[in-house]
Amino acid sequence: MTAAIVPVADGVAAKVWASATGRIGVVLVALVLAMAVLAPLIAPANPNAIDVSNRFAEPGLAAPMGTDHLGRDLLSRVLHGAQIAMVVALAVIALSLTIGTALGIAAAYAPARTERLFLIVFDVISSFPSLVLALAMVAILGPSLGNVISIVSITFIPHFGRVARAQVLTLKTAPFLEASRAIGVSRLRLVLVHIVPNIMGPLVVLASMDVPVVITIEASLSFLGVGVRPPLASWGTLLYDGYSYLTQSFWPVLFAGLALSVATLGFTLFGEALRDAVDPKQRQVP
Numbered sequence: 001m002t003a004a005i006v007p008v009a010d011g012v013a014a015k016v017w018a019s020a021t022g023r024i025g026v027v028l029v030a031l032v033l034a035m036a037v038l039a040p041l042i043a044p045a046n047p048n049a050i051d052v053s054n055r056f057a058e059p060g061l062a063a064p065m066g067t068d069h070l071g072r073d074l075l076s077r078v079l080h081g082a083q084i085a086m087v088v089a090l091a092v093i094a095l096s097l098t099i100g101t102a103l104g105i106a107a108a109y110a111p112a113r114t115e116r117l118f119l120i121v122f123d124v125i126s127s128f129p130s131l132v133l134a135l136a137m138v139a140i141l142g143p144s145l146g147n148v149i150s151i152v153s154i155t156f157i158p159h160f161g162r163v164a165r166a167q168v169l170t171l172k173t174a175p176f177l178e179a180s181r182a183i184g185v186s187r188l189r190l191v192l193v194h195i196v197p198n199i200m201g202p203l204v205v206l207a208s209m210d211v212p213v214v215i216t217i218e219a220s221l222s223f224l225g226v227g228v229r230p231p232l233a234s235w236g237t238l239l240y241d242g243y244s245y246l247t248q249s250f251w252p253v254l255f256a257g258l259a260l261s262v263a264t265l266g267f268t269l270f271g272e273a274l275r276d277a278v279d280p281k282q283r284q285v286p
Contacts, residue, residue, distance in 0.1 A: 003233045015277035022273030028266025035082035043076035048231040056249040066251040068241055074252055077233035078259050084234045085263060089214040091149045094154035101203060104164025105191055121157035130155040131217055136227045148227050152217055156210060163206055167199035201278050209271035212264035217245045219260055
């Protein structure tokens with residue numbers, strides 16, 4: 001089964017690259033990931049190094065993006081902000097995808113009353129806007145990188161749980177599963193070997209489209225002062241600092257906003273192209 005997945009993945013990748021939006025999305029996503037991975041190597045300065053004598057410097061050879069109100073190099077802070085954005089986004093998606101998929105599969109196989117309980121919990125969490133729920137929980141638990149990842153993950157678990165449950169319900173009576181049960185395959189092996197690989201397509205597409213949402217939520221929390229704590233360089237904190245001193249210099253807001261826009265646009269275009277490649281019926285016809 002693993003060998004059969006490889007050609008499918010290659011075909012999906014080819015379809016994503018075949019579309020113009022897919023190519024743009026792939027390039028922008030690769031750029032953001034490269035910024036995040038290579039930030040410690042290519043950043044021209046320590047992102048937290050303060051030099052008040054050089055505050056609000058214009059972009060130039062010494063500081064390609066200029067400096068902020070404390071004289072910190074903006075290029076270095078934008079690069080390390082990409083690292084924070086990717087750490088939060090990938091950690092949140094990994095946690096919510098894993099837990100949500102497990103809960104969705106459990107709900108599909110649970111008795112009717114237990115299944116309704118799962119759905120009620122999903123509905124309660126989903127009834128709150130993700131940012132509002134995250135703000136409320138951060139206010140209780142306190143701002144930190146770990147708390148942001150945990151709290152935002154909780155808000156996304158119902159997305160994956162509902163999709164996983166729906167996919168399992170359509171597969172439960174499939175002939176190949178009935179044959180596996182007839183020869184005595186255990187339920188755990190049935191789930192891990194047969195069900196999970198067959199429901200991952202829609203879940204991966206959903207995950208790719210949720211990445212820009214997570215990046216935006218993290219930036220919003222940091223902008224409001226309840227997300228990533230200083231001196232860590234988050235795009236949200238860069239936007240807040242730049243907004244506070246907008247009359248002195250607009251460069252921090254410009255470059256932080258540009259980085260956030262590139263990341264969200266790239267992952268959005270990539271997610272839409274991946275969705276169309278996996279299920280052409282979902283393609284929007286103009």
